[in-house]
Amino acid sequence: MSLHPVMGHAEARASLASAHLRHLLPAALLLHGARGVGKQRVALWLAQLLVCERPTAEPCGSCAPCRMALGLEHPDVHWYFPLPRPKGATGDKLVEALEQARVDDIAERREHPLRASHSDDVRGLYLGTVRSLRAKAYKRPVMARGPVFIIGEADLLVPQESSPEAANALLKLLEEPPGAAQFILTSSEPGRLLPTIRSRTVPLHLGPLPRATVSDFLQQDADVDATEAEWAAGLSQGAPGRALGFLPDGSERGPLERLRRRAYEIVAAAMGAGSSEGYGLALGFPPAGARGLVDLFDFVEEWVRDVAAVAAGASARVLNQDAVAELERRVSEAKVAPFAAALAFGSVERARELAWANVNPQLVVSGLVRDLRTALRSGSPEGATA
Numbered sequence: 541m542s543l544h545p546v547m548g549h550a551e552a553r554a555s556l557a558s559a560h561l562r563h564l565l566p567a568a569l570l571l572h573g574a575r576g577v578g579k580q581r582v583a584l585w586l587a588q589l590l591v592c593e594r595p596t597a598e599p600c601g602s603c604a605p606c607r608m609a610l611g612l613e614h615p616d617v618h619w620y621f622p623l624p625r626p627k628g629a630t631g632d633k634l635v636e637a638l639e640q641a642r643v644d645d646i647a648e649r650r651e652h653p654l655r656a657s658h659s660d661d662v663r664g665l666y667l668g669t670v671r672s673l674r675a676k677a678y679k680r681p682v683m684a685r686g687p688v689f690i691i692g693e694a695d696l697l698v699p700q701e702s703s704p705e706a707a708n709a710l711l712k713l714l715e716e717p718p719g720a721a722q723f724i725l726t727s728s729e730p731g732r733l734l735p736t737i738r739s740r741t742v743p744l745h746l747g748p749l750p751r752a753t754v755s756d757f758l759q760q761d762a763d764v765d766a767t768e769a770e771w772a773a774g775l776s777q778g779a780p781g782r783a784l785g786f787l788p789d790g791s792e793r794g795p796l797e798r799l800r801r802r803a804y805e806i807v808a809a810a811m812g813a814g815s816s817e818g819y820g821l822a823l824g825f826p827p828a829g830a831r832g833l834v835d836l837f838d839f840v841e842e843w844v845r846d847v848a849a850v851a852a853g854a855s856a857r858v859l860n861q862d863a864v865a866e867l868e869r870r871v872s873e874a875k876v877a878p879f880a881a882a883l884a885f886g887s888v889e890r891a892r893e894l895a896w897a898n899v900n901p902q903l904v905v906s907g908l909v910r911d912l913r914t915a916l917r918s919g920s921p922e923g924a925t926a
């Protein structure tokens with residue numbers, strides 16, 4: 541198996557290729573943009589270009605290093621990403637366990653290059669990860685001019701393990717990259733990167749892809765039928781990785797589809813007539829990491845945006861087009877005023893901050909339902925006092 545073809549981001553890739561060919565590529569890059577937009581795939585494309593024996597504006601695709609890079613088997617291309625913390629291991633054992641988990645995960649990605657990368661586990665980039673990365677950075681490259689390190693979701697570097705050591709160790713590498721080492725960091729939350737790391741990387745933004753590009757990709761590379769591809773592309777916000785997350789996984793709903801529906805339950809409970817609905821919902825809420833909750837709240841925000849669009853009589857602008865009729869019914873029953881949504885956005889933002897601060901998820905969710913209820917039902921008599 542090899543990686544699926546890289547798609548879109550033509551302008552960004554052209555500027556990266558041109559910098560590489562003129563030997564002007566900064567040693568530490570930060571690719572940032574929405575989750576699932578293809579940042580790590582572009583980073584892998586760049587790694588392939590860097591090791592390619594005959595690079596032009598694209599890797600040649602046929603030399604041995606190119607093929608190894610495409611198969612995730614190049615000995616000088618090192619791909620790191622957040623992983624769940626191995627249980628029970630400490631010290632050197634932890635470093636080994638993390639490295640094994642990474643190798644296993646890459647093997648899994650090689651087998652299933654298009655599996656949705658979304659997971660509910662709490663994941664991080666730990667000091668142990670940075671340690672093994674650093675050891676590789678100081679070793680002589682096997683066949684390339686220098687090693688290439690891809691560090692996906694670099695904002696998930698975990699700084700709380702007794703000290704900001706993980707970040708500091710990485711910082712030193714970025715400051716003085718050994719030999720011809722190349723670092724490519726990616727982040728969908730660049731604001732959460734340590735300022736010291738941000739200031740040592742050259743940023744490049746990857747924007748959303750056209751909906752048609754996402755839909756074509758799903759049909760051609762992921763073997764999705766046209767109707768489902770259009771549906772998922774419509775929800776994807778231009779991010780193919782996100783689109784994959786909506787598609788069913790065997791008999792189960794896709795992970796993002798489960799989140800989207802859960803988010804809808806929150807907004808629906810806030811608009812519903814009985815004010816106890818929200819509490820039951822919150823109590824049944826599974827504990828989740830901050831990242832999982834923040835993902836959920838992103839969907840809540842989308843639904844609030846849709847509620848606002850419907851309340852303003854602009855149903856065509858609704859993102860969740862498969863729910864327009866139901867939204868129209870609920871908005872009219874709850875007498876949501878168009879201005880109410882602005883208040884509701886503030887509630888979602890507050891909930892997001894609480895999630896990042898690791899407040900108990902059930903508390904955050906029940907508070908959110910209550911605040912949304914006050915905001916959205918302010919036009920109805922019982923809402924004003926709820």
Ligand SMILES: [Zn+2]
Nearest residue numbers: 592600603606
């Ligand atoms: Zn090549």
